[in-house]
Amino acid sequence: MYDSLLVDDNSQPNNHSKNNFKLWKCRSPLRATMFTWKILHDMIPTRTKIETHITLISTNCPLCDTAPETTHHLLFDCPFTQQ
Numbered sequence: 396m397y398d399s400l401l402v403d404d405n406s407q408p409n410n411h412s413k414n415n416f417k418l419w420k421c422r423s424p425l426r427a428t429m430f431t432w433k434i435l436h437d438m439i440p441t442r443t444k445i446e447t448h449i450t451l452i453s454t455n456c457p458l459c460d461t462a463p464e465t466t467h468h469l470l471f472d473c474p475f476t477q478q
Contacts, residue, residue: 439466 418432433439442454442464456464458475469476 441465
């Protein structure tokens with residue numbers, strides 16, 4: 396689902412609403428749809444995002460402790476989530 400939404404050219408102004416329409420029309424569990432929506436809108440509360448509001452001891456990923464915890468890191472780069 397996530398990959399199919401990224402295939403569209405995001406440079407067009409109306410693509411945001413087109414992607415939202417596609418997303419909510421998918422036949423997936425609501426939980427998966429909400430998670431995908433949060434990813435696409437950069438709404439996952441990672442340590443890097445939280446740190447902009449409050450000071451944390453570390454913004455590193457708590458799973459691997461090798462890189463800052465971002466949405467991209469959690470989904471694609473973290474060795475722990477790749478297992």
